[in-house]
Amino acid sequence: MQGHSNLSVLVVDPNPGMRSSLQNMLNQAGISKVEYAVNSGTAIKQLMKKSYDIILCEYDLGVADGQDGQQLLEDLRHHKLIGLLTIFIMLTSEAVYSKVVSAAELTPTDYILKPFTVETLVQRIGRAVERRMAFLPTFQLIGQGNLREAIRSCIKAEAEHPRYATDFARLRAEMLVSLKQYDEAEKVYREILDTRPLGWAHLGHARAVFALGRVDEARAALEELIKANPQLMSAYDLLARCHEAEGQHARAKEVLENAVAISPHMVRRLRKLGEVALDAGDVAAAEKSFKQVVSKARYSEFRNPEDHVNLVKALVKKGDSQQAGGVVRDLERSLRGSPGLDACKAYATAMLHEAAGNPTAAAAELKAASNALKAASGLSSGMKMALVRSCLDHKLDAEASDVMLSVVNDVNSEVTTDQAVAVFERAGRHDLARGIGEQLSAQAQVLLGVADEKRNMGDVRGAVQSLLEAYHIAPDNLKVILALTGGILRQMNELGWDHPLGELCHEQIEKIRKLDPQHPRLQPITDEYNATRRKYGIAV
Structure with a gap:
């Protein structure tokens, strides 16, 4: 495998025999930079410290932390621990593959079915590296925050690399969603579906339709999608959001319960189920969900003290203050050192005092929680x-x-x-x-x-930072919008083009156009924006 000797690989597998076998295969392929993780927790810790070119991950990671390889992949992408250039290859049996391949919205770069030979591994790694090279120009533009140029790159690449045309189209649609151009994203997903009835494309189309406010249409499409593909888990999440948007919390709870019955280990979904159950008034379901969240997250790198607070809330509503007190004690013991611990503990304790009919003590704890928030982060x-x-x-x-x-x-x-x-x-x-x-x-x-x-x-950068803070407080204040637009243009003219700021500047110009189409500064600002783009060779 000449030319790939510099690739770094992380092998995630609980089986020492399989780890040894993979090392031998990789060494035969000329790859010597190999490190190991025995479960999802250790994989996450290593990926927090450094990046790898390739991750070879066993699907069945055992019962130690309840996660499988697919859920690890979703966690890594959700928390942005792996980038677009990271090659993630899932190692699995044929029986599992038939279930996972249709159920996952977030798919690995490739699957390798066991048992496999060194020749198969070499071939698949080579194919993945070849694919990465095809996507490299587009990924680099995304890394720069230049999504509009990245979209143009996708369109060009679809013609140049027909083998990956569908993948480029999917990436283009996802970037359009990021830019909140939902109508354009809807068209791209529709074009894909006209060619192939892919589950993720149906889901993406429903997501765009939902964002456009057509909740009824999105809900109906998702219900049909789930009937046709009951393993597509992300469809349940979006369907629950549709029911929530319609004020149907009990229906949302039912949908999420169905999803959890199929895929019981995804902590984010369990957490959402608990929240929806509380909104629906189903205290028993909320208690059950939050208990599972606290239990499953206990050994996770993404532990959240708010999960204990939510469990206390459910138990207090149930009338079980004794058990709620135990949860508060567990919170203090198991999350010692967490930056949000003091605020969460004080708030949970306030709920206990309130349930016990002691409003004075509850108020004192609420004051303590308020003070603790000043030093807390991540809540x-x-x-x-x-x-x-x-x-x-x-x-x-x-x-x-x-x-x-x-x-x-x-x-x-x-x-x-x-x-x-x-x-x-x-x-x-x-x-x-x-x-x-x-x-x-x-x-x-x-x-x-x-x-x-x-x-x-x-200090033009500092000026823009202050203007961004003002804009966050008053996003519809015309004076703030005009100041922010002018500040961004000055920074870019003096310090160079910045793609995310350029995109924000364009959004503000369009907002001014909607708020006051006759504003005397609108045309001069538009002209300056276009001149700045031309200055840096960016198409107007």
């Missing part, structure tokens, strides 16, 4: 918003406002000023709603001033 906006509502119930106005400000000020939260104000309005606290709105508006104005100061000092 979800959902938990923070729940804490806000609990603080409002206990008339902890300052704490509720502080937590809400921390949520909106987090650029990753996706919670807008309007959504924050709505929480206070629904609680009947019009005074706090008005106050939080005014505070956030004032913060946005302060950030505009900070951006001006940074720009005047020559």
Whole structure:
């Protein structure tokens, strides 16, 4: 296998005999950079430290952590531990392959059916490397954040590499979804389906239709897809979202229960089932799901203290405070050192005091949770918003406002000023709603001033960062949008083209066009944007 001696390989297999056999095969193929992981947990730890060209993964990883190779692949991609250039080859039996190949939306680069020879392994690795080379120009553009050029690269590659035409079309559709061009993505998926009735293409089409707001159509298509292919697990997840969008939480719960019965080890799906079950008022189902989540995640690299909080919530609703207290103690013991531990423990303890009829102690713990959030990281906006509502119930106005400000000020939260104000309005606290709105508006104005100061000092990157923070707080404020657009253009003109910022700039220009098509700055900004593209040789 000349020319492949520099490839690095991670073998994931619990069987020492198979690991030894694979090493011998790889050595015969001229590949000597081989490392090993005995289960998904050790694989994840190694991939957190370094990347590999190839991952050879056994599908059946044993019962130690409950994950199979497919679920490991989905975790690695979900948490972005492997990139587009990583070759992931699944090693499996023919019986398992027949089930997995139709059930997986996220597929490996290739499957190798056992038993196999060194010649088969060499051939498949060679084929995977050849495929990677065909995709390399497109993957590089994606890595640069230049999705529009990457889409054009896909179109060109579909003609140049007909063998991979469907794969390029799929990648193109996924990038269109990333750019929120759902109507264009829908067309691409439809073109694929006109040629071949592929499960993932039906699912992608339904996802685009759902994003376009045609929930009924997406739901009907997914129901038919699941009938035809009951092993396509991601279809259940999207169907549950359709039912949630229609306010049918009980139906969403039923769909997820069906999915968990087929594939019981995916922690993210179990967690979602628990949340939906609580919304549907099915405390027993929520308890069961969150217990499984806590148990399965115990030895995971992606443990989340919020799972214990959710289990406490279900147990308190059930009226089982004794068991809930045990969960709080387990939370403190098993997640010691977790950055969100103190906030989660205090919030869970507050629920226990509330259930025991001790509002004074509950309020004290809610205050402690609010203070702990200032030093915590990684906690979800959902938990923070729940804490806000609990603080409002206990008339902890300052704490509720502080937590809400921390949520909106987090650029990753996706919670807008309007959504924050709505929480206070629904609680009947019009005074706090008005106050939080005014505070956030004032913060946005302060950030505009900070951006001006940074720009005047020559810190154009810092100015754009402040403008992005202001934009997160006030995404529909025309003054903020204009400032952000101008700041991005200045940065790119001075420091070079930046594809993600260029895309954001284009989005803001279109937003200005919708908000005020006659605005006097719209045409000058559009002209400057096009001139900047021409300056760097980017097609207008």
